[in-house]
Amino acid sequence: MSVAERETVDLATTPLRELNQRLHDLAGDAHGPRRWRITNPNGTHAVACGLDAELEVEIDGHVGYYCAGMNKTAIVRVHGNAGPGVAENMMSGRVEIDGDASQYAGATAHGGLLVVHGNTSSRCGISMKGVDICVRGDIGHLSAFMAQTGRLLVCGDAGEALGDSMYEARIYVRGEVAGLGADCIEKEMRPKHLADVAELIEQAGFDGVRPEEFRRYGSARQLYTFKIDNAGAY
């Protein structure tokens, strides 16, 4: 597919709201353009946020806060770095970052796939609720804090307090873990977990990593919220 087939929007000359409105208007519109290219993002906030259609959006350059937030169905690829909150509360679809992502990448996301080819900083996957997050590099401290469900795959290292107070999410890390958060423990890699990791590697399209190189982390289920005696308190 050539560049010429894509609807191109230059954020140096087009207001962000106009771009996002055009993308939002495609929800329920089967005839509008499906392939988009966005140029000159220059760190703008909320680029391609709130999409709800089968679109393929490529962004040439670095984006600011909340890129592809609340994404549904669409495929968004950033050829650059992403600021804080990329794919925050994503519901479905695929968001892919060629460079690094800043804080709380994929926070509270319910579904879909977030792929980061570089590193993320702190709080990656905080309160994740079903999303799959695959990071080729390292992740920062307090990642997967209170993670509820979903899978976080990290090919590099993880920072301090990984998986603090987490629930049922699964974390796979290939490198070093600087420290586990409260109630997070290492768990055995059984065949189904190896299959899990193989599937994530395949989905993300990562080369040079093998499932058996990963270790699994999850909840020990020892915190107050896991005690049946406390159920009546809610």
Add this chain to the structure above:
Amino acid sequence: MCGIVGLFAKSPEIERDLGRHVAAMLGQMSDRGPDSAGVAIYREPVAAGFSKLVLQHPDLAHDWESLAADLGRMFGGEPSLERRGNHAVLVVAAEAAETEPFVRAHHPEVRVMSAGSVIEIYKETGRPEAFIEQFALAELSGTHALGHTRMATESKVTTEGSHPFSTGLDLCLVHNGSLSNHGPLRRLLQRRGIEFQSLNDTEVAAGYLTWRMREGADLRTAMEGCLEDLDGFYTFAVGSAEGFAVLRDPIACKPAVMAENDDWVAMASEYRAIAVLPGASTARSWEPSPATVYAWERERVA
């Protein structure tokens, strides 16, 4: 919120246009801090035995000439005087260690914004765009600069609550964040002879750095001391005659991004402030790690 920016020139072209570049960066951070703005720009070092003072008076028509004449009578020579907005830059024929205390003691009607041999601090309340205009920031050349746009949370919107804060001769601090132990720390520093002009939390961090360096710590050690002694959120940028340094607290929820190419080193709260620099899209950029001091100094630059 608040926005901070820093730019360190590695080429003569960037030095020549430093003010213009920093103005563009500051403009991008306007909506992070719409109530006040300021810069510390390092430029035109004075000769040995001289000092450069930047003073402020709220009245644009303030009689700076008679203050300059008073400094001339006290320290000899004819101090040079340049007005910039409601600030004045004076170059006086004596060391800053003498001239700054003299102004504080004999001219309490003016505020000392900065003192040293190379630093110039300008800051004022109001929209950053207006500040950039009033102080004709774009026309200044220099070797490096820090800038700040303020959204006040911990103290009043006043000139003395604006950033950068002077932390000693040729030193300054800008801050994005909020400190929670500034009350007890202010009282501790006051007992050790550090004076404060406002109830601002960042001024306490500035006073802390001043105190640590007065006690013999170098800049890096003093900054690392912040990790032990300051409680709260911060991304700090500290300027010195040689360069600047950046430090984020261990939790690091206040944003920061850095970038470097052959012509400059830049830091900012957000990438969009860096995107305005020439060659930004191909510069190496990264997010500084928590609890780590990043420093650039002129001696290290070829």
